[in-house]
Amino acid sequence: MYADFRCNIHPAGPQRVEYLIDWYFNKEFMMQYNSTLGKWTGLTPAGLISASVFNENPFDVLQRKEEKQLICVDNVGHALNATRDNIAAPSVRLVEASGSGGDTTLVCSAYDFYPRHIQVAWLRDGQEVTSGVTSSEVLTNGNWTYLVHSYLRVTPGGRDRVTCKVEHVSLKEPKLRTWAEHEARDSETGFLLGGACALLLGTACLSSGLMVHRRRRYSNVL
Template identity: 25%
Template sequence: MELLVLLLLLGAAASPGGGSGPHVLRYFYTGVSEPGPGLPQFITVGYVDDQLFMDYDSERRSAEPRAEWMARSEGPQYWQRETQNLQGEQATFPPNLNTLRGRYNQSGGFHTLQVMYGCERREDGSTGGFFQYGYDGRDYISFDKDHETWVAADDAAQVSKRKWEADRSMAQRYRIYLEQECIEWLGKYVEYGKETLQRREPPRVQVSDRPSRDGLTTLSCRVHGFYPRNVAVVWLKKGVAMPQETNRRDVLPSGDGTYQILATIEIDPSSETDYTCCVEHPSLAEDLRVPWAPKSNVMLIVGVVIGVLVLVAAIAGAVVFLRKKNSGYKAAAAHEGSASSGSDQGSNTCVKA
């Protein structure tokens, strides 16, 4: 059987949302035609949700744990079995690379075979599975589990499709693995790492704005500090979602075990200012909404407050001044009266001063 592989962007997959939430188990195989320093001929990594839990490469030739919860949960027999399986997979990549070079009329150069396969347990308890294959970063062929058929991405992949579908047992084996064995292992791994895989940290949201082109304004919604990584962010206009206008960046790690994302929208502030950033996350009982307050309104409010404070301060100062002034007049009058009567108190007071 040809073993071909697809590289999946890690940010595209769902991650955990708690014990009953979604979880996904994914394996990535990558083989290259021209290995070099830091780039082994064959690499395998395994992820549960967004956490790397094992890896293997052709230079080390052994499967090893990469998560503490995995290292303490499985013993030497598990890792020996995984090592033997991956050594067998590694052996299939060089001949498969040669086969594909021939199908695409390539005589040499740097080429890659990639595979991504695994299974998922969704929020509603249903399950799914996937086998996707690729060559040189492009889709090659994928497995339609429900119909036990293969979907070819181009004419070259039609050759593999015909060959693999001629052996009906192959599709049946793939389906059984995805629906049974893979789901069972996913459940075990989630239980092993429940301290981290099932934790929830709610997002924090910051809304800001900046001038952009032609008098427009760009609103930014920075969502950060959340876990797991699956999150939905959209700008609302008068309470209505604006998914097409929302520019949503990739979810990125924050470096502290949590994630962050930025969502922006370009608006005309002269025509409408009722915009709100809406965030949905497994840690939240309901969506989190943070409205945008235009700077002009903010400055107006600040100006009014400052004006009121200045007025109060001025009134208070005037009152104090008048009180001191009145007290001064009385003291002067008393002093003049004492001086005209030849009082010793007046002379003594002046000497002491």
């Protein structure tokens, strides 16, 4: 049996500190304490029983509050000072990739950021999307920075605006990248029409030039 203790500092502000305890038994994630909830949550049948016992124990409740203060809150400043000189904001890129069955897959990539913890979410018309979303693990770049990819499968034909939102402790506000199928389609159509017009204009100018050249040549012969 072992436990993993950690403190999460919310990207929106260092004052929002969350204290977590992950409790394992026989390598199975049994239950978790979350200071935001203020209680233990059981994740297995045995964990449900243990969590209920801990939650009903006033001494355990008091102990977890004291631990949060001593382990997390009192050390936030030290943790931030240790990483502030090395902190790096993520670069974010949103691209469209072909999917299976006629669907489109959007890829949102955040890279060159430090420290490791980052949050990537998808929004459709301002509402968070969870269906059709997959993500890679946070990977190391080999230069002390990290990268992560998040994927969203969308069905063609919609007129929704899809936004990738990235939050990181280095950012004062989230980075947003937006994609809209109809805007991309209109832009592509406009590009093709512009190219066609330019091609026609170039052909017309070339034909006119050849006609003038031939007339001058004919005049010189006469």
